[in-house]
Amino acid sequence: MIRLGIFVFWLLHFLPLPILAPIGRGMGMLLYRLGRERRRVARINLRLCFPGMTDAQREQLVRAHFRAFGQSLLDRGILLWSSEKRLRRLVSIEGLEHWQAVQGQPVICLAPHFVGLDMGGVRLSADHPMVSMYSRQKNRAIDELLLHARTRFNPCVMVSRQEGLKPVIKSMKRGLPFYYLPDMDFGARDAEFVPFFGVPAATVTALPRLARLTGAVVVPVVTRQLPGGRGYVARFYPAWDSYPSGGSHADTRRMNQFIEERVKEMPEQYYWLHKRFKTRPPGEGNFYAR
DSSP: OHHHHHHHHHHHTTSOHHHHHHHHHHHHHHHHHHOHHHHHHHHHHHHHHOTTSOHHHHHHHHHHHHHHHHHHHHHHHHHHHSOHHHHHHHEEEEOHHHHHTTTTSOEEEEOOOBTTHHHHHHHHHTTSOOEEEEOOOSSHHHHHHHHHHHHSSSOOEEEEGGGOSHHHHHHHHTTOOEEEOOOOOOOSTTEEEEEETTEEEEEEOHHHHHHHHHTOEEEEEEEEEOGGGOOEEEEEOOOOSSOSOSOHHHHHHHHHHHHHHHHHHSGGGBOTTSOTTOSOOTTOOOTTOO
16 A cells, blocks of 8 residues: 555656645645544644634644645655756745855754755755754655655765764764754653743753754754745745853753744644644643543
8 A cells, every 4th residue: 555655656746836736735635634633633732832813713724734734745756756957946945145154164954844844955955965863664665765855866864863863963073964853742851841832842952962062053944835836945044143052941942932933924834743742741731632
């Protein structure tokens, strides 16, 4: 079944993006209908992060997210099999001067979990080899496909989370920028409870630690999915001044605040299907428990 699905993805990637996009958004609505648990997780996340919204507004946002997520899934076929020329045409880059301004220094490209994350990452890797981390997939065929997509244009280094940060630091010392995905709940280890939309969230403190260890500059990059199948835009933001400041909690809070600001700009594109608030401070109940 998995191989049949991969074959269908391969066939669909030949379609122009304006045709592929609505198919993907339709698939997203199918996932909305079938994915009862993920739908529930998204509703809980949005209730926690946007308590001022009405139930109807949040439900509209959940549906919009599933549509954007479904499109991003099908668009991954472009990353797997399309030419570099097509990728460059479909994913544009803004604010490149912010990255160019810190060339020659160790760089952490802070890339939060928006649906365009992989499109932006692979597009950047076409210009420059990078190092990034990934979570191994249970299915070997899917794991190999994901690694292929992320390393096909340049000799990029992919480090599994099980390997830890040492290979990342080693690669950064060789001059590779670190494309860092910071905002998922991996448990209490190496994390602090830092507010995210006012809710304490177990947040890995690796960003200030890595910046301190390597002397790296943090340059955020966020990829936006454009409407109507018009592609994606990976936008660089100015490098952060005075970072790290020396306070782990304050530095991690700064990261979360930046992500919050970007979420407010395009809330339907943030990855709400993840149990972001799964790990709770002592004494707090599980938000996702039935």
